[in-house]
Amino acid sequence: MLDESFVELFDEGTDSTYLFKFLGDWLPRLESMLKTEALSVKYLFLKIASSLGNLLFGISKGEKKEALSAFYYGLLGEKLITTIQALIML
Numbered sequence: 651m652l653d654e655s656f657v658e659l660f661d662e663g664t665d666s667t668y669l670f671k672f673l674g675d676w677l678p679r680l681e682s683m684l685k686t687e688a689l690s691v692k693y694l695f696l697k698i699a700s701s702l703g704n705l706l707f708g709i710s711k712g713e714k715k716e717a718l719s720a721f722y723y724g725l726l727g728e729k730l731i732t733t734i735q736a737l738i739m740l
Contacts, residue, residue, distance in 0.1 A: 666697045666698050666700070666701040667698070667701045667702070667704055667705050669694070669697070669698050669701075670698065670722075670725070670726075673698075673726075673729045674729075677729065677732060677733055680694070680733045681733055684733065684734070691733065695726065695729075695730050698726055699723070699726055702719070702722050702723065702726070705718070705722060706718055706719055706722075
């Protein structure tokens with residue numbers, strides 16, 4: 651489970667791409683955090699989005715890079731929408 655104190659430990663300069671694999675498990679907790687700690691949830695998603703450049707670093711420009719970028723931003727968008735929809739349904 652995701653603990654609010656864990657979110658506060660993120661450093662601005664760290665690579666947060668590893669957080670992608672935890673998003674699915676954390677969605678229920680993120681949904682409940684939206685009620686009380688919405689800025690922490692926002693920060694988490696912004697942190698992951700800002701690290702996507704690290705995933706794409708070293709891949710030459712072109713269709714492959716664009717496809718990977720669209721995939722990861724789409725995946726992140728889906729998780730964000732799922733989290734926000736839970737709040738709307740309350």
